Amino acid sequence: MMTNIVLGAAGKGGSGTINLEELLASRLLVQGNSGSGKSHLLRRLLEQSAGLVQQVVIDPEGDFVSLSEHFGHVAIDGASYGEAEIAALAARVREQRASVVLNLEGLEVNAQLCCAGTFLNHLFEAPRALWYPALVVVDEAQLFAPAAAGEVSDDARRISLAAMTNLMCRGRKRGLAGVIATQRLAKLAKNVAAEASNFLMGRTFLDIDMIRAADLLGMERRQAEQIRDLERGQFLALGPALSRRPELLRIGEVQSEVRGVPSFATPLPTLTDEQRQALLVRTTPVVPVPMPPVEEPEAVEQLLSRLDEASPDPEPPEQPDMLASLDNAKLADLVLADMIDDPDTDGRPAGALYQDFTLRCRMRGAIRPPLELPGFARALALARAGLFSDDLATPEMDHALRSAADAPEDMLGVFMLIARAAHAGAPCPPESEVAKVYGTCSPGRVRRMLGYMESRGLLAIHSDFRGRRTATIPRLGWTTAPEAGGGTVTDRLMQSAVED
Known part of the structure; x- marks a missing residue:
């Protein structure tokens, strides 16, 4: 027919x-x-x-x-x-x-x-x-x-x-x-x-x-x-x-609605000059800022005279004994939090930061650091992932930490960062955050590390066509939400071409 x-x-x-x-x-x-x-x-x-x-x-x-x-x-x-x-x-x-x-x-x-x-x-x-x-x-x-x-x-x-x-x-x-x-x-x-x-x-x-x-x-x-x-x-x-x-x-004619800009002329809204001015130009009144009075600079001779008469510096206050009031875990948490907040520590490996860690501990009154170098490297990776001693004491994070027993030590922080986001249903951490936890500034090293973790069965990473990644922890059955924003497909294709 x-x-x-x-x-x-x-x-x-x-x-x-x-x-x-x-x-x-x-x-x-x-x-x-x-x-x-x-x-x-x-x-x-x-x-x-x-x-x-x-x-x-x-x-x-x-x-x-x-x-x-x-x-x-x-x-x-x-x-x-x-x-x-x-x-x-x-x-x-x-x-x-x-x-x-x-x-x-x-x-x-x-x-x-x-x-x-x-x-x-x-x-x-x-x-x-x-x-x-x-x-x-x-x-x-x-x-x-x-x-x-x-x-x-x-x-x-x-x-x-x-x-x-x-x-x-x-x-x-x-x-x-x-x-x-x-x-x-x-x-x-x-x-x-x-x-x-x-x-x-x-x-x-x-x-x-x-x-x-x-x-x-x-x-x-x-x-x-x-x-x-x-x-x-x-x-x-x-x-x-x-x-x-x-x-x-x-x-001929169609039945369904056509999306798009209408092809016919549409009359402009009728507005007075004052209304149009109010809509288009929303001016904010300028509030004058009072200027401080200008003082005459002090003469050099007077300044030197005042310095000579000045009393000696007071003695520094006695530093509290941190070890007496805090256990080693709490002291390590405080020092690690200070280090994480310091932008100079970003991208630096644990071995290069251990001396800084010991110095900061002494400044807080500790006679000796609460962690040796291997323990410090592990604690630094977890701290970069936002996990301190109290967080690790929760049953969920303790379970996640035990499930990563066979993970390489330098990748433990990345695993726990993604596990924490997956457990909370938060978006997948971006590459910049993963790089900071891994202790590197190289995007290529980050991608190779994530590929290695996938080959070991620690992670399963999936990207949609917007470039938004989603990470799954197969051992735990936890999955993150799609990455906020995400890279473009062009970026990912260009990165792959450069790596190849």
Whole structure:
């Protein structure tokens, strides 16, 4: 049975239709400048075919999320998941044949490419038993399949371009019908665009794009000028699913709400000059600060005379015997707290700080330090993690400390720092805090250390597409919240490239 979907009105009062079966077998390319109506066309196609075929939308701007309110599409926020979760979701989408919108609005460009590439690759790699037909709609395809390297990283571009090439070149045998929309054909990879057999060409103004669009439509180059004269919402259609000859279509209305800035003029609010001034310029009255009276400098002779007459310095007060009033643990806690507050101790190893520790203990009245060097190194690492004797006496931290019995001594503080955050459900500590606890200023050493701890089964670290890390203590079953802020995917890719 042939299923025709009405896209809008054709010339001479006819209906502009697209054959769904042919579309699933031959793919579709939509081209038009910004404001030509590409997203409106895609929305019309999705609404008219909803319920007839599974739909998967790669949405870089969050424009198609509203389909979930009217047609039951599942909106997936790509920024909330990591690579493993996105791969699992793609597998589940094919298994359940659910229509979904992958919203990439909350990600920066590199992360969008990585997330979309991962999702498309795992749609493509589904088992043969799950090769049901599905429309895969990719808006702003020039972003995911660029013709040339741009400001994105090479790794992100490679992942996304390979996924788009698989979709358009080999997706048909797996039931995946690519529908891609681009602002400029010149920016879209040629091996991706060349696989489409159906074309809907909207308004464009650059000569290079008009000539290429005319070539795809089989028009003479002197006829390419008419592409510049198309109105918003008008497209020239050609292909086995559309028309055997170029045909002008005007896209019909849609039901779901379109997100974005309205294209019509909106009247400005009516304000008086005083109201506008009050809203835009909130001035704070300047309060004059009284200046102290200027005193004449004292004569040198008078100053010297006063110094001669001055009484000798009073004797320093007697220092209390700290060991008499505090046990060794409390004294060590006080001294270690002072050292942690001193920025000069940041990044310095325990061996270089032990002499400073002994000196500070003597200044507090201790005849000898309460800790030898091995015990000091252990206590310093725990103090940098915010754990002192009272904290370690709690059952939870004592249990965590005993579970790290086989951890290397220099990594114990890092383990306890993450364990403390995981037990409290706090965000994963950032690299800067981990580096301070580890006693280093090198981000590379921190990453190698965390990798070693993962290989020993002490930690399990996971990053989502926003770069927010989450750490799990497998032995305890404790997990931190996602890292606050997080690095960008660009930063992580660049760091990996430097390390390699």
